[in-house]
Amino acid sequence: MLTLLTSMYMVVRAISPQAEPIRVVVTGAAGQIAYSLLFSIAKGDVFGKDQPIILILLDIPPMLPVLDGVVMELQDCALPLLREVIPTDKVEVGFKDIDAAILVGSMPRKEGMERKDLLKANVAIFKTQGQALDKYAKKTVKVLVVGNPANTNCLIASKSAPSIPKENFSCLTRLDHNRACSQVAMRCGVSSDKVKNVIIWGNHSSTQYPDVHHAKVNVSGSEVSAYDAVKNDAWLRGDFISTVQLRGAAVIKARKLSSAMSAAKAICDHMRDIWFGTKEGEFISMGVYAAGNSYGIPEDLIYSFPIQIKNKTWKVVDGLPINDFSRAKMDATAAELVEERDTAMDFLSQ
Known part of the structure; x- marks a missing residue:
């Protein structure tokens, strides 16, 4: 009898549905950091080996053709946890109902650029993304800012998303x-x-x-x-x-x-x-x-x-x-x- 019950338990366990997918957005998704990052996320190294993922790849309009190639590669990896990949240049799509945001994209410092010019460009980017988080993301979203200057970009994003707790924002050190x-x-x-x-x-x-x-x-x-x-x-x-x-x-x-x-x-x-x-x-x-x-x-x-x-x-x-x-x-x-x-x-x- 015990053996039968054990067998039945194993069958039920084997066919039980996995957890609901979580939605994870990566910005600057056509860049080289994202290219090294997305595979690890999609195969379960970050959010767990039994956690299905919906990946949203957000970048600027000129990078959409590159994103299409990234999507194809992720599909070709045949990763069982990866349920969907959504490439987009629209913040209302990128930040909709997300559980985690990894903000990699930022304006890089170019030759001859003053630090204040770099800050001005990035304030505009992270103000927009913070407002989009505030409007579209789950209030429990965990936000990691990678794009430099990461600390101050993170502060701007947080200030632009007043309905999301400040404790939900962090930057990469x-x-x-x-x-x-x-x-x-x-x-x-x-x-x-x-x-x-x-x-x-x-x-x-x-x-x-x-x-x-x-x-x-x-x-x-x-x-x-x-x-x-x-x-x-x-x-x-x-x-x-x-x-x-x-x-x-x-x-x-x-x-x-x-x-x-x-x-x-x-x-x-x-x-x-x-x-x-x-x-x-x-x-x-x-x-x-x-x-x-x-x-x-x-x-x-x-x-x-x-x-x-x-x-x-x-x-x-x-x-x-x-x-x-x-x-x-x-x-x-x-x-x-x-x-x-x-x-x-x-x-x-x-």
């Missing part, structure tokens, strides 16, 4: 976090998963502060501080920081294109942690709304903090001791974000 982990791991001769709790403070720019004062490294089965594992304080306070800060520029110089594969991997890491949470006792880095933090960072910024996530809700890891060296670097990157915010807000009010 996970690439910087992963770079920092990798640099420490290589220095110690261990794999990158043996390094945890590095922190990226502040802006996704060359002022960011990669901090390993609270990081741990597993060396031969024993967990020690990063400073004890590396045994080179001068490197950790010098070349390590500048290497992480300038890594994006180094990639561009070497391959004549910006980071794509590593950026896509970081986006996957970031969104998967939002969906499924961070590991017990570990924290990651992401840019979030600075309000009521314990680190003296000005409010009304999107600032990268150490973050833990549970039940799709993030919290800043509070109370970590901050020495004078770290304080100065945290304040410097905050000052840059305040200047960016104030310039962007002037454009937003025009």
